Amino acid sequence: MSDSLLPRADDVLAAAARIAPHASVTPVLRSRTLDALAGARLAFKAEHLQRGGAFKFRGACNAVWSLDADHASAGVVTHSSGNHGAALALAARTRGIPCHVVVPEGAVAAKLANIARHGATLWRCPATIADREATCAKVQADTGATLVHPYTNPAVMAGQGTAALELLHSEGPFDVLVVPVGGGGLASGTALALQHASPGTRLVLAEPAGADDTARSLAAGKRQEAFTPDTICDGLRTLIGAPNFALLQSAGAEVIVVDDAATVAAMRLLWDVLKQVVEPSSAIVLAAVLAQPARFAGLRVGLVLSGGNVDLPALRWGAS
Amino acid sequence: MSDSLLPRADDVLAAAARIAPHASVTPVLRSRTLDALAGARLAFKAEHLQRGGAFKFRGACNAVWSLDADHASAGVVTHSSGNHGAALALAARTRGIPCHVVVPEGAVAAKLANIARHGATLWRCPATIADREATCAKVQADTGATLVHPYTNPAVMAGQGTAALELLHSEGPFDVLVVPVGGGGLASGTALALQHASPGTRLVLAEPAGADDTARSLAAGKRQEAFTPDTICDGLRTLIGAPNFALLQSAGAEVIVVDDAATVAAMRLLWDVLKQVVEPSSAIVLAAVLAQPARFAGLRVGLVLSGGNVDLPALRWGAS
Numbered sequence: 010m011s012d013s014l015l016p017r018a019d020d021v022l023a024a025a026a027r028i029a030p031h032a033s034v035t036p037v038l039r040s041r042t043l044d045a046l047a048g049a050r051l052a053f054k055a056e057h058l059q060r061g062g063a064f065k066f067r068g069a070c071n072a073v074w075s076l077d078a079d080h081a082s083a084g085v086v087t088h089s090s091g092n093h094g095a096a097l098a099l100a101a102r103t104r105g106i107p108c109h110v111v112v113p114e115g116a117v118a119a120k121l122a123n124i125a126r127h128g129a130t131l132w133r134c135p136a137t138i139a140d141r142e143a144t145c146a147k148v149q150a151d152t153g154a155t156l157v158h159p160y161t162n163p164a165v166m167a168g169q170g171t172a173a174l175e176l177l178h179s180e181g182p183f184d185v186l187v188v189p190v191g192g193g194g195l196a197s198g199t200a201l202a203l204q205h206a207s208p209g210t211r212l213v214l215a216e217p218a219g220a221d222d223t224a225r226s227l228a229a230g231k232r233q234e235a236f237t238p239d240t241i242c243d244g245l246r247t248l249i250g251a252p253n254f255a256l257l258q259s260a261g262a263e264v265i266v267v268d269d270a271a272t273v274a275a276m277r278l279l280w281d282v283l284k285q286v287v288e289p290s291s292a293i294v295l296a297a298v299l300a301q302p303a304r305f306a307g308l309r310v311g312l313v314l315s316g317g318n319v320d321l322p323a324l325r326w327g328a329s
Numbered sequence: 330m331s332d333s334l335l336p337r338a339d340d341v342l343a344a345a346a347r348i349a350p351h352a353s354v355t356p357v358l359r360s361r362t363l364d365a366l367a368g369a370r371l372a373f374k375a376e377h378l379q380r381g382g383a384f385k386f387r388g389a390c391n392a393v394w395s396l397d398a399d400h401a402s403a404g405v406v407t408h409s410s411g412n413h414g415a416a417l418a419l420a421a422r423t424r425g426i427p428c429h430v431v432v433p434e435g436a437v438a439a440k441l442a443n444i445a446r447h448g449a450t451l452w453r454c455p456a457t458i459a460d461r462e463a464t465c466a467k468v469q470a471d472t473g474a475t476l477v478h479p480y481t482n483p484a485v486m487a488g489q490g491t492a493a494l495e496l497l498h499s500e501g502p503f504d505v506l507v508v509p510v511g512g513g514g515l516a517s518g519t520a521l522a523l524q525h526a527s528p529g530t531r532l533v534l535a536e537p538a539g540a541d542d543t544a545r546s547l548a549a550g551k552r553q554e555a556f557t558p559d560t561i562c563d564g565l566r567t568l569i570g571a572p573n574f575a576l577l578q579s580a581g582a583e584v585i586v587v588d589d590a591a592t593v594a595a596m597r598l599l600w601d602v603l604k605q606v607v608e609p610s611s612a613i614v615l616a617a618v619l620a621q622p623a624r625f626a627g628l629r630v631g632l633v634l635s636g637g638n639v640d641l642p643a644l645r646w647g648a649s
Contacts, residue, residue, distance in 0.1 A: 036356045038378065057604050058358065119601075277641070281439075284377050284637040286604040317604040321597070 015252050018205035020167035021174055021198065024071040028168060031070050031103045035059050035172070037180050042282050047298050049305040052183070054176040057287050057317030062123060063244075064172050064315050065096035065159075068194055071168030072157045073100040081106050083153035088112070088134075088141035091120025092244055092316050093159035098129035109154055111144045113137075117243055119320045138248070160192030161250040170198030176311050177206045184308040187294045189315055190214035190223045190264065191245035193253025199313070200260035212262045213304075215297035217242045217269065223249045224264040227257065241269045244290030244316060265297040265304075272296045279314070288319045335572050338525035340487035341494055341518065344391040348488060351390050351423045355379050355492070357500050362602050367618050369625040372503070374496040377607050377637030382443060383564075384492045384635050385416035385479075388514055391488030392477045393420040401426050403473035408432070408454075408461035411440025412564060412636050413479035418449035429474055431464045433457075437563055439640045458568075480514030481570040490518030496631050497526045504628040507614045509635055510534035510543045510584065511565035513573025519633070520580035532582045533624075535617035537562045537589065543569045544584040547577065561589045564610030564636060585617040585624075592616045599634070608639045 038053045056064035073085060084107030087097050094110040101108035108129040112121060113136035125131060134144040149156055157165065172195070173186055186203065190196040196214050203210050216223050219240035225233045232254045238246035249257075269289070276292035279285050294312040298305050358373045376384035393405060404427030407417050414430035421428035428449040432441060433456035445451060454464040469476055477485065492515070493506055506523065510516040516534050523530050536543050539560035545553045552574045558566035569577075589609070596612035599605050614632040618625050 036358075038356075041380075060361070062604070280606050281641055284382070284606040286600050286606060321601055 014163055015256060016163040016167040016201060018201045020163070021170035021201045021205055024067070024164070024167040025171045025174055027074050028067055028070040028171060032067055033059055034175060037176060038283055038285065040283050043278065043295070047305060048302050049298065049307060050309045051298070052176065052180045052311050053283065054172055054311065054313045055285065056172050057285065057291060057314050061092070061096045061099045061127070062316055062318045063092035063096060064169055064195055064313065065092040066099055067171050068165035068168035068198070069093060069096035069100040069157065070103065072162055072164040073097070073104050073106070075164045076155060080155050083155065084108055085157045086111070086145055086148045086152070086154040087157045087159060088145045089159050091116050091124070092318060094129065095120060095123035095127060097157055098124050098127035102128055107152070107154065109148045109152065111141050111148065113141060117318065117320055120318045123318060160194030160247070161252050163252070165194050166198045166253065167201065168198065169195045170202040172313055173199040173202035174206055176313070177202065180311065181207060182309065183207065183210050183311040185211045185213055185305065186311045187213045187215055187297055188313045189242070189245055189290055189293050190216045190249065191220070191290070192247040193223065193249045193257060195313065195315060196262065197253040197256040200256050200262060204260065212260060213297065214257070214262055214264045215293040216264050216266050217245050217272065217293060218266050219269065220246050221266045223254070223257070224266050226254055227262065227264055242272060242290040242293055244288065245293070265301055267293050267296045267300055271300055275299060285314065285317070286319065287314050287317050291315045291317065334483055335576060336483040336487040336521060338521045340483070341490035341521045341525055344387070344484070344487040345491045345494055347394050348387055348390040348491060351420070352387055353379055354495060357496060358603055358605065360603050363598065363615070367625060368622050369618065369628050369630050371618070372496065372500045372631050373603065374492055374631065374633045375605065376492050377605065377611060377634050381412070381416045381419045381447070382636055382638045383412035383416060384489055384515055384633065385412040386419060387491050388485035388488035388518070389413060389416035389420040389477065390423065392482055392484040393417070393424050393426070395484045396475060400475050403475065404428055405477045406431070406465055406468045406472070406474040407477045407479060408465045409479050411436050411444070412638060414449065415440060415443035415447060417477055418444050418447035422448055427472070427474065429468045429472065431461050431468065433461060437638065437640055440638045443638060480512030480567070481572050483572070485514050486518045486573065487521065488518065489515045490522035492633055493519040493522035494526055496633070497522065500631065501527060502629065503527065503530050503631040505531045505533055505625065506631045506633070507533045507535055507617055508633045509562070509565055509610055509613050510536045510569065511540070511610070512567040513543065513569045513577060515633065515635060516582065517573040517576040520576050520582060524580065532580060533617065534577070534582050534584045535613040536584050536586050537565050537592065537613060538586050539589065540566050541586045543574070543577070544586050546574055547582065547584055562592060562610040562613055564608065565613070585621055587613050587616045587620055591620055595619060605634065605637070606639065607634050607637050611635045611637065
């Protein structure tokens with residue numbers, strides 16, 4: 010698959026087979042307390058327990074193992090605010106090939122540590138998309154590495170869809186799936202998985218109010234490129250990709266826009282009740298359901314907890 | 330079973346059948362990162378995801394459903410620093426009977442909230458064991474409720490053993506199981522489960538240095554009753570019960586004594602790497618393994634994460 014093609018539903022199945030030797034089948038968690046709060050039956054796919062700490066390993070792994078031997082030997086390169094970088098580093102390591110990661114200034118320290126731990130070469134650059142892409146292009150030119158874009162790469166999209174596929178197979182049927190949307194890799198992969206395995210299930214995207222370009226783009230029927238993200242959801246500060254938007258538009262995806270305060274409240278619930286350390290970009294899916302209860306009342310709702318790479322607050326423990 | 334009898338290995342099997350309609354089969358979590366750190370293959374039984382937030386539901390549920398109809402109708406009573414109280418309240422609710430819980434001053438707020446949420450009547454008293462027992466006796470006399478002691482009740486012990494039984498059945502074999510020890514309900518139940526299902530597996534108990542009576546008792550060959558607990562592990566500030574000690578002694582259980590600093594470091598690892606919100610009394614099992622790596626090198630180690638009822642620190646999230 011080249012970057013110019015859209016992946017198809019059966020690419021998700023192929024991805025599932027390709028990554029099976031490497032990726033974890035993550036658990037699905039439920040809570041009676043959260044069900045009562047939401048007035049719905051919630052099933053959380055725990056992708057924060059995926060290798061690398063996020064669903065991103067699925068797409069990266071599919072991309073790395075889709076390369077032919079010649080391309081693979083020169084390695085891979087990407088730019089990423091964190092989780093995709095760590096995922097690609099880990100995926101490259103499963104194949105024993107080099108990995109270069111361009112990271113923007115200001116990235117979350119826990120995420121950078123994750124990338125470095127998996128043996129990738131880090132290249133720092135300013136935080137704009139243009140700077141990241143230029144640095145990436147230079148590394149590509151210098152090393153011959155293949156660019157694996159965090160969300161527009163078709164193998165990445167197909168790989169991300171395997172999380173929903175597992176959820177549908179192990180716990181389905183569902184009336185709705187809810188996933189976060191940033192660049193749209195997970196969202197578009199999930200749309201493909203639904204198309205294949207459960208076409209009657211609605212797809213709801215949770216998007217931060219401070220980075221709501223997907224909501225605006227779907228409303229306008231056209232990808233909106235004016236974008237200055239302002240949200241604590243550091244994994245979602247990304248303009249929706251063009252192929253991702255095309256797939257989501259044709260899939261009839263809905264969007265719920267969530268403000269950061271609601272996301273923090275939902276994150277606290279997930280820590281407190283579900284006992285899971287998830288990042289804000291994950292908690293937004295629960296925030297979306299709690300923000301619009303009428304939309305989910307009585308339904309079977311699958312939610313993807315996308316990642317858990319947060320900088321923990323200082324933990325202070327007295328003899329309480 | 331009366332309180333004067335020791336439970337037997339097959340009581341754990343009977344308990345598993347009795348609680349199956351009510352208790353969750355909790356997931357088992359693994360982490361390559363923690364395995365590398367420990368130099369062993371670790372499997373964490375996630376009892377903090379059990380109903381009520383701790384393994385205690387298993388024992389309480391077994392005790393409640395072991396009562397005949399006449400005794401059941403008058404309800405149950407206990408004294409508990411928290412997790413057992415919540416568990417008994419929840420277990421009583423599964424049978425639709427009254428529950429009274431005597432709680433000591435200074436108990437963790439998250440745990441009291443848990444108890445109240447499950448519909449029990451709370452009776453506050455000073456924190457000494459003598460005061461708790463006196464208050465309990467008064468409630469018993471006034472209501473006719475059956476006392477369900479947090480760890481010496483044989484049905485409770487047998488019920489707690491079902492966590493290890495599940496772990497052995499789903500992920501065994503193991504060379505060692507590691508569980509925390511306070512009053513000894515989980516520890517003695519685990520000894521029974523091993524006796525039934527895996528007699529060759531060693532049992533290691535993790536005990537806080539500030540409440541190390543079990544270590545001293547096993548070393549002396551006699552239960553040591555001088556005891557002034559001083560540890561952050563609020564679930565383990567309890568003198569080992571007499572029947573619990575008898576069972577552990579005959580099972581040849583070993584103890585690793587852990588200081589609070591090591592427990593806090595292990596708790597941070599469990600939050601950070603395993604992404605699980607566990608309480609100090611849970612984290613002590615990982616601390617024990619990391620404190621004595623030579624004892625576990627290369628082994629298959631099962632660890633019970635006993636509970637997750639902590640008062641979360643204030644979470645502050647900036648746009649990091």
